[in-house]
Amino acid sequence: MNDHAHQVDFQAAASLYKWPSLNNSRREDRTPYMVVNGTLDQCIRDFMDKPEKTRHLYEIRTRSQPPLVTDVLSPEHVLELSRLREFL
Structure with a gap:
């Protein structure tokens, strides 16, 4: 997972809905x-x-960043990305 973790662009444009x-x-x-x-x-x-x-x-909408980030992030997905962000 560590190889993919570096592919997540946390500075990508996104919107919280x-x-x-x-x-x-x-x-x-x-x-x-x-x-x-x-x-x-x-x-x-x-x-x-x-x-x-x-x-x-709530949901977050952003550009897809396969395989970890989809166009629409569910609350469960956001929680996992939050943990990943803190880990990095």
Whole structure:
């Protein structure tokens, strides 16, 4: 994994989006809205600052960086990238 870890560009452009919610559940019938526009690193940090119980309402959108980074990062994926970033 270490070889791939160096391929992640944490300075890549990214945006943090929040899904509209009802009773702390995503409203799939609505469109998510942007709350942060910056770098992947900044979006990961802002995501990690959110209360844990609401993180499932967020996603990060960025350019794909195979094999570790997809266009849309789920909360679980963001947590893994956060751990990788701290490791590096």
